[in-house]
Amino acid sequence: MYDYGTFSFESKAQVLEQAKKYWNPDKTQFWTDAGVDLVIDRRDGYFLWDMDGRRLIDMHLNGGTYNLGHRNPEIMAALVDGMQRFDVGNHHFPSVARTALAQRLVDSAPASITKVAFGSGGGEAIDIALKSARHATQRRKIVSIAKGYHGHTGLAVVAGDDRFSTLFLSDRPDEFVQVPFNDLGAMEEALDLGRELDEEVVNVGGGAQVYADALAHATDQVLTEVDLAPEGDTHYPEFDEVEWHETRRERHPDHDPAYEIRWLERR
Numbered sequence: 001m002y003d004y005g006t007f008s009f010e011s012k013a014q015v016l017e018q019a020k021k022y023w024n025p026d027k028t029q030f031w032t033d034a035g036v037d038l039v040i041d042r043r044d045g046y047f048l049w050d051m052d053g054r055r056l057i058d059m060h061l062n063g064g065t066y067n068l069g070h071r072n073p074e075i076m077a078a079l080v081d082g083m084q085r086f087d088v089g090n091h092h093f094p095s096v097a098r099t100a101l102a103q104r105l106v107d108s109a110p111a112s113i114t115k116v117a118f119g120s121g122g123g124e125a126i127d128i129a130l131k132s133a134r135h136a137t138q139r140r141k142i143v144s145i146a147k148g149y150h151g152h153t154g155l156a157v158v159a160g161d162d163r164f165s166t167l168f169l170s171d172r173p174d175e176f177v178q179v180p181f182n183d184l185g186a187m188e189e190a191l192d193l194g195r196e197l198d199e200e201v202v203n204v205g206g207g208a209q210v211y212a213d214a215l216a217h218a219t220d221q222v223l224t225e226v227d228l229a230p231e232g233d234t235h236y237p238e239f240d241e242v243e244w245h246e247t248r249r250e251r252h253p254d255h256d257p258a259y260e261i262r263w264l265e266r267r
């Protein structure tokens, strides 16, 4: 008998059986077929204990605890402490906790980030990013790398592997273009497609290599230049200012650090 307080199981076999029956049949079967009979019980720091009592080091490093460790005491204390006073609240009204957290996040972020949108997880964060890009640019087309995983939510699932987008009848190849990983030719083709359809323009957001690959095709740049020289080996690509015409500049000298946003058009 495994007693977990509000619920219990007779055996590990019973958990596997009920997981398949009520919740996650394919993945449970996949691990069973692969000979991985792991059902995680106790967790602590970087250790896991299987229901059979085997202690394992968690080297998955993915999906939530990778930089914090399992049941990190500081996190647990903050959660328990917070629940003494707060619950999820009511999202129609201003919230003391959300406001305080938003302020802490903005203070710790690059200067160009001045607002926070809270999301429930990774997929929703991707959705918010894509919606924000579309709202800001009033353009629809999104280019993503094939076989990536961005979540199962509305837009994230469309930008990801087509085995999930087609499964949910969510694929939209007219708006969501995919190119293979590390295939510059395919990326160039996707960007050219964007230019052919005059109002359907492709928006590119880093990293450094993607910017470098895309810059030769870009007709517009929106640059946030922060008055900082942080250490690091990843940089926005060099470009010749002579080839670009600045249409607008927004200065934020009172912000710490100061920054400017520049809108450039290719001459």
Ligand SMILES: Cc1ncc(COP(=O)(O)O)c(C=O)c1O
Pocket: 063, 120, 121, 122, 123, 124, 126, 149, 150, 151, 152
């Ligand atoms: C790279 C990446 N993006 C997005 C997600 C989706 O996150 P969530 O499951 O919190 O929606 C995941 C989840 O594994 C992920 O690994």
